[in-house]
Amino acid sequence: MTGRDISKRIQSYLTELDGLEERTLTLSVDRGHIRPERNMRVRIYFDAAFDKRSSRSVSRLVVLxxxxxxxxxxxxMHNAISSLLAAKALAGLQAIQLGISMGFNSLAIVGDSRTIDFQFVHRLENECAHTLAHEA
Incomplete structure (x- = not known):
């Protein structure tokens, strides 16, 4: 295989990826009448891959x-992503949005990024941010 053949294959693959902006896959399991409750605790695992040369990333999410x-x-898939940190942060945000859109009240967001850390604090400890958000 020549360099030109490899280049054509890569270009074809990138063109194919451009057409895959967002794809949601849902596994349907027949559990009779049992439906997940809104207050059921679920885990959403997330990860991101980042291509520095093309400034593209892919977020992958799994809800368990x-x-x-x-x-x-x-x-x-995302375009115009500046760094791996931005790609991981975006994947974490999408995990939260996915959990909310599925109607869950309690989520555990799980990823391998040590650069993103969410922690609960009571409103009184976060008074300044709470006031700004309320005023906005």
């Missing part, structure tokens, strides 16, 4: 119930 069964998965 408390028994470890897959409730949903999602893959999202």
């Amino acid at each position: 119930d408390f028994m470890g069964e897959i409730l949903a998965s999602k893959i999202v």
Whole structure:
């Protein structure tokens, strides 16, 4: 295979990826009448891959119930991403948005990034940010 052939294959692959902006995959399991409750605790695992040369990233999300069964998965491609940190942060945000859109009240967001850390603090400890958000 020549360098030109490899280049054509890569270009073809990138063109194919451009057409895959967002794809949501949902696994449907017949559990009879049992439906997940809104207050059920679920885990959403996220990861991101980043291509520095093309400034593109891919977010991958998997939603698991408390028994470890897959409730949903999602893959999202992004353009104009500046760094791996931005790609990971965006994937974490999408994990939160996915959980909210599925109607869950309690989520555990799980990823391998040590650069993103969310922690709960009571409103009184976060008075300044709360006031700004309320005024906005």
